[in-house]
Amino acid sequence: MSKSIAVRYKNFxxxxxxxxxxxxxFFLKTHLILASGEPFPIGAKSWxxxxxxxxIADRNSIFSNPAGLGFLKENFVSTSYHARYTIAGLQTLSLxxxxxxxxxNIGLGIERFGDKLYNEQKLGLAIGKNMNRVSLGLKxxxxxxxxxxxxxxNTLLTEFGVMTKLSSKLQMGFHAYNLTGAKLxxxxxxxxxxxxxxxxxxxxxxxxxxxxxxxxxxxxxxxxGLEYQIVKHFYLRTGLTSKLNNAHFxxxxxxxQFIFDYALSSHSxxxxxxxxxxxxxxxxxxxx
Numbered sequence: 001m002s003k004s005i006a007v008r009y010k011n012f013x014x015x016x017x018x019x020x021x022x023x024x025x026f027f028l029k030t031h032l033i034l035a036s037g038e039p040f041p042i043g044a045k046s047w048x049x050x051x052x053x054x055x056i057a058d059r060n061s062i063f064s065n066p067a068g069l070g071f072l073k074e075n076f077v078s079t080s081y082h083a084r085y086t087i088a089g090l091q092t093l094s095l096x097x098x099x100x101x102x103x104x105n106i107g108l109g110i111e112r113f114g115d116k117l118y119n120e121q122k123l124g125l126a127i128g129k130n131m132n133r134v135s136l137g138l139k140x141x142x143x144x145x146x147x148x149x150x151x152x153x154n155t156l157l158t159e160f161g162v163m164t165k166l167s168s169k170l171q172m173g174f175h176a177y178n179l180t181g182a183k184l185x186x187x188x189x190x191x192x193x194x195x196x197x198x199x200x201x202x203x204x205x206x207x208x209x210x211x212x213x214x215x216x217x218x219x220x221x222x223x224x225g226l227e228y229q230i231v232k233h234f235y236l237r238t239g240l241t242s243k244l245n246n247a248h249f250x251x252x253x254x255x256x257q258f259i260f261d262y263a264l265s266s267h268s269x270x271x272x273x274x275x276x277x278x279x280x281x282x283x284x285x286x287x288x
Contacts, residue, residue: 037120037143037157037190039177042094042111043080044261044277048250049225050239052211054197055173057135057163059259059279062096062107062126065175065195066137067161069098069105069128078279085270089115104129107139120145122157137161145184155182157190171199192216197223205229209239219243227252237263250275257281 041051043060053064059076061068077097084090096109107126114120124141137160144154158180163173177193184190197211207227214220225239225248233255239248250263259279266272 037122037145037155037178037182037184039191039193040082040092040111040113042082042092042096042109043078044250044263044275045227045237045252047082047248047263047265047273047275048237048239048252048261049207049209049227050223050241050246050248052197052209052223052225052239054161054175054195054211055163055171055199056207056209057171059098059281060096060277061128061137062098062109062124062139063094063111065161065163065173066107066126066128066139066159067135067163067173067175069107069126069137070130070135071163071165072098072100072105072128075099075282076279077282078277080275080277082273082275084273085267086272086274089117091115109141116148118145118147124157124159126159128161133165135163137163143182143184143190153184155184155190156180157182169201173197173199189217245269 041047042063046053046060046064053060057068057071059078061072075098080094082092092111092113094109094111096107098105098107105128109124111122112119121144122141124139126137126139128135128137139159141157142154143157144152146152157178159177160179161173161175163171165171175195178190179192181192182190193213193215195211195213197209200208205228209225211223212220213223222242223239225237227235227237229235233253235252237250245268246265248263248265250261252259252261257280259281261277263275264272
């Protein structure tokens with residue numbers, strides 16, 4: 001009799017766990033919370049200008065377009081914190097750095113999303129090679145997603161990028177995410193995303209950016225942003241994203257070798273998100 005009760009108890013626990021898991025997955029997918037390996041933009045500067053960063057070579061290129069590493073003359077160490085919609089468990093933390101050598105520029109980026117219930121980790125190694133006016137970039141990331149006391153899955157993600165200087169004021173960038181079609185679960189594809197963008201600096205004080213983003217299973221997304229250096233070392237930013245009804249605002253401050261960036265983004269249905277980044281510029285490279 002006791003064995004029968006034990007078996008029933010185990011079956012009940014197994015069914016309950018399955019029910020909770022399925023309900024959680026449905027809830028997360030319905031509210032677009034489960035990231036599923038999608039390329040989440042890293043860096044408060046990126047969020048300040050609407051995440052139109054494919055054609056920008058800066059401290060966040062390790063996340064936005066590895067080709068940008070090839071144009072960097074400085075070495076950076078950066079960390080970012082993203083709190084989405086003020087909902088517990090939707091925070092993203094990142095740490096990154098780049099190092100320039102005589103042959104190629106190297107970048108390392110770490111990301112963590114979620115909490116104990118559901119979390120994602122991503123560790124990526126990228127290289128960027130500058131060939132005069134053109135730079136090529138490649139990134140390979142180890143990606144892991146885990147659900148507490150239920151499952152843990154991992155895979156490799158690949159990214160490829162190109163960035164070219166069309167003139168002294170105009171740059172073009174292309175970035176492809178997950179071209180190999182990696183999967184996390186058998187029934188759950190990681191998005192393949194293609195991005196094409198432009199950056200234009202009509203003066204030292206103004207940066208204009210625009211970008212088209214295409215998830216192969218979703219409509220094309222158009223993004224645009226503006227950065228204005230209002231006074232020396234202080235920048236104001238804004239940006240817009242089509243279809244998602246997103247608005248972006250932010251500012252940046254450079255203090256000697258430290259760089260502070262903050263951005264606030266809004267979603268018409270989900271509310272506000274806060275983004276904070278701190279970077280340290282190690283110095284200029286003598287390799288280039």
